[in-house]
Amino acid sequence: MSVERVRHCWLIAITVALGFGQTKYVPPAPEQPIPFSHRVHIAKGLDCKGCHPVPEPGDFATIPETAKCMACHSTVKKESAAIQRLAALHEQNKPVEWRRVYRLPDYVFFSHKEHITKAAATCETCHGPVPERDALRKEKDISMAACMECHRAKGASVNWPVGLGGKGNEGVSGLIKQTPNSMGYVELIYAIQNKMPYGKVKNSSGDFIKADLASVSGAAAGAVKTMPEDFRVSITNAPGKTVYPIASFTWLLVPSKFSDAGKRDALKGFVQWMLADGQNYAESLAYAKLPPEVVAKELKALSKIQ
Numbered sequence: 001m002s003v004e005r006v007r008h009c010w011l012i013a014i015t016v017a018l019g020f021g022q023t024k025y026v027p028p029a030p031e032q033p034i035p036f037s038h039r040v041h042i043a044k045g046l047d048c049k050g051c052h053p054v055p056e057p058g059d060f061a062t063i064p065e066t067a068k069c070m071a072c073h074s075t076v077k078k079e080s081a082a083i084q085r086l087a088a089l090h091e092q093n094k095p096v097e098w099r100r101v102y103r104l105p106d107y108v109f110f111s112h113k114e115h116i117t118k119a120a121a122t123c124e125t126c127h128g129p130v131p132e133r134d135a136l137r138k139e140k141d142i143s144m145a146a147c148m149e150c151h152r153a154k155g156a157s158v159n160w161p162v163g164l165g166g167k168g169n170e171g172v173s174g175l176i177k178q179t180p181n182s183m184g185y186v187e188l189i190y191a192i193q194n195k196m197p198y199g200k201v202k203n204s205s206g207d208f209i210k211a212d213l214a215s216v217s218g219a220a221a222g223a224v225k226t227m228p229e230d231f232r233v234s235i236t237n238a239p240g241k242t243v244y245p246i247a248s249f250t251w252l253l254v255p256s257k258f259s260d261a262g263k264r265d266a267l268k269g270f271v272q273w274m275l276a277d278g279q280n281y282a283e284s285l286a287y288a289k290l291p292p293e294v295v296a297k298e299l300k301a302l303s304k305i306q
């Protein structure tokens, strides 16, 4: 019985630890020049769209002007100090300097219209239960990782203003071949095998470089020095005058521990072959060979797999 009890305690301890680990940090509400409460106003029957016209007329939601507030507050709650401040600003034709809660860096393109009409997202998805809140704070994550999480889950893709969408390298190369004067973006092997002409791309030094095995290997070689133990390194837009900018490693996800020794040995043998004899097949398939320093690092990591 005492053993049972001890086990019980353990379980609770673990759950609590996990629960704490998952609590995310929500920054405090910024102090606003006028203490506006969404809860109070929405309880009066006001609609989001009445103050934030989304998605019409455009891509941005806007914060209402003082005139909108004064439609009510020229008579409602005139005795309140906050409303008197609001009325004074309105009188002087000055906007309320609201502190922004959700703000993306300028280089990020985001459209409310696209998300509300096409992605069928609601205000709550990205801003939480606003009708229950007095002061708003950034309770929902709008980091690029959060955007991408939803994009992956929903299989979202960019709506290019013109053009046709092809699925994967095969789809895109097929469409380009069929469509006169068209342009697209495919993996090197598809361009070579389909005999598609391809152009030079400007790299980080400002030089225009044609994709070939040497210019891709150049990008990989530059990354060797900075490659971390788990091999996660980006070689997009890598430095170097002769380096092709749109290059990438292809990764293999291998467990570090196997319970089945047979499977482990088979897999290790296969990867060993890929890193040795297998390299000789890469170039005929228009893939760059791994730089020798990377092979050495990989062999070391392979030997640690149990």
Ligand code: HEC
Pocket: 034, 035, 036, 037, 040, 041, 044, 046, 051, 064, 065, 066, 068, 069, 070, 071, 072, 073, 076, 077, 080, 081, 082, 083, 086
């Ligand atoms: C449709 C009418 C209406 C509009 C539009 C409106 N309000 Fe109000 N507001 C009210 C009412 C009604 C109350 C009082 C709620 C209560 O105390 O029961 C209120 C309360 C307030 C208060 C609290 C005042 C206090 O000291 O108790 C502030 C501040 C405020 N409003 C600011 C604004 C701002 C800023 C806008 C414009 C963005 C705005 N309101 C737009 C109706 C409105």
Ligand code: HEC
Pocket: 032, 036, 038, 041, 042, 046, 047, 048, 049, 050, 051, 052, 063, 064, 098, 099, 100, 101, 102, 103, 123, 124, 127, 130, 131, 135, 136
């Ligand atoms: C009476 C007008 C009014 C109504 C109705 C209203 N809002 Fe607002 N909203 C404001 C004002 C004023 C601000 C700026 C002050 C603040 O951040 O609280 C604001 C700010 C916001 C912000 C933060 C913007 C930022 O990044 O700084 C969000 C998000 C928001 N509102 C969502 C909503 C949603 C969702 C609804 C409907 C459920 C709604 N609002 C209804 C007036 C209104």
Ligand code: HEC
Pocket: 048, 049, 052, 054, 055, 059, 060, 061, 062, 063, 102, 103, 104, 105, 110, 112, 115, 116, 121, 122, 123, 124, 125, 126, 127, 142
């Ligand atoms: C897919 C996520 C998403 C949805 C859905 C969404 N918003 Fe936003 N909202 C954002 C992001 C991100 C920003 C910051 C935009 C920026 O800084 O350019 C923002 C900013 C705002 C702002 C500040 C003004 C602006 O456009 O930058 C208001 C007001 C706002 N949202 C209201 C709403 C309302 C009302 C709804 C529902 C009709 C809504 N949002 C739905 C993500 C969303």
Ligand code: HEC
Pocket: 104, 108, 109, 110, 111, 114, 115, 118, 119, 121, 125, 126, 142, 143, 144, 146, 147, 148, 150, 151, 154, 155, 156, 157, 158, 159, 160
């Ligand atoms: C609720 C899930 C969701 C979230 C959160 C979300 N998106 Fe989207 N997004 C979508 C979907 C679904 C589409 C595809 C819409 C369509 O079918 O055209 C899309 C489309 C887009 C597009 C292409 C639309 C165009 O005009 O070309 C861009 C750009 C975009 N999202 C940026 C962002 C950014 C930036 C964020 C984070 C601040 C974000 N999204 C958050 C679901 C989401």
